[in-house]
Amino acid sequence: MSQPDTKQRILCAAEHFFARDGYHPTSLRSITTEAKVNLAAVNYHFGSKESLLEAVIERRLNPLNEIRLGQLEALLEKTERAGETPMCREVLRTFVEPTLCLRLHGSDSEDFVALIGRILAEPRGVAMTIFMNHMEPLMNRLFQALALSLPEWSRQTLFWRVHFAFGSLSHIMRCHERHSIVPDDVNIDVPVDDLVDIFLDFATAGMEATQ
């Protein structure tokens, strides 16, 4: 092939525009111009704009979920060997830390974090189905682990709290830039490690709350 990286260039340009402007407002023409390829190359390589979005998601999500699942299984194995139950905070950390670490400079996945945040906000969007299919095994395992660490709560209560925690997480995934009302004396440029802890303080307390 004369342009061996045509697909990759399209994927990168698409990821960038989808994350910055959203899926619908982004035109294939802006993507192909940025990637320096012909307009029809998208449909040739990916079939449609929708399938291009799917490819953009899968390229990053599969490796990320392998890391998250690996850390979760490692935690569960470690605590089981010690005859303990895993701590809620540590269970959440296996999910949150690999996610927010993608925002580190040079991770080349900064755009992806924002993109996923946006996808999670479009209930009936095409991407949601794709996304959820890839998340289901990890979500089920995470729910199991949380039930282990919080045996006093019903599955109903647990479900809603996981739902809330994910809402919080997806919210900060979207919000790199200042778009909400920020008081003057508050600095929102927090190092990723600190943000993980600030989030885990909040989410762990919410998960463990007495009714």
Added chain:
Amino acid sequence: MSQPDTKQRILCAAEHFFARDGYHPTSLRSITTEAKVNLAAVNYHFGSKESLLEAVIERRLNPLNEIRLGQLEALLEKTERAGETPMCREVLRTFVEPTLCLRLHGSDSEDFVALIGRILAEPRGVAMTIFMNHMEPLMNRLFQALALSLPEWSRQTLFWRVHFAFGSLSHIMRCHERHSIVPDDVNIDVPVDDLVDIFLDFATAGMEATQ
């Protein structure tokens, strides 16, 4: 005018489609067909698709914010008269309860809740600026009240926790319908009053969490 309720019919149809499908995927043609008006009527009455969205938002948001601000001021006045500091849970309730109550059947604002949830997920969207302008006074007052009820936390910590709580709330505002992974034995059709309490359990504990 020969069609006195042309504007209202357009507003209702737009609210419905914007909430269900999102702003960009909705065509003016589908709105005008549903509202039984001519295509150009939108641009005549509202100027553009974007200004139509603005009108849709303002029609519901202004009354809602008056209710929320009224309840918050009433709470602050009551506790001050008693020489007490307001409880974090009650401060959050003045914001959350009026919001989720719009999902009650017959409130005629069910679509609006989902619409706001979607707007909050589009950081650079046109609607975000409109929305935030209308929210700023209430947000500042809410932040003040939370600082009163949680004097031990820095404004930095407080800011992030408010941010997380809003993320959780906007998440459930979007998610009427089942789109996430729901275990078989969990019932997501919870009465609004119960949902308010389930949410306040989580969010209050998160706000009050020790670091």
Added chain:
DNA sequence: GTCTATACGATGATAGAC
């Protein structure tokens, strides 16, 4: 197999007739 040029129907928007 890859890629390009081109065309088609639908969209948001606007100008001008009535």
Added chain:
DNA sequence: GTCTATCATCGTATAGAC
């Protein structure tokens, strides 16, 4: 105030060059 005509741009499809 309302409607028709019109425009640039959108996603998509296809024929054909290399």
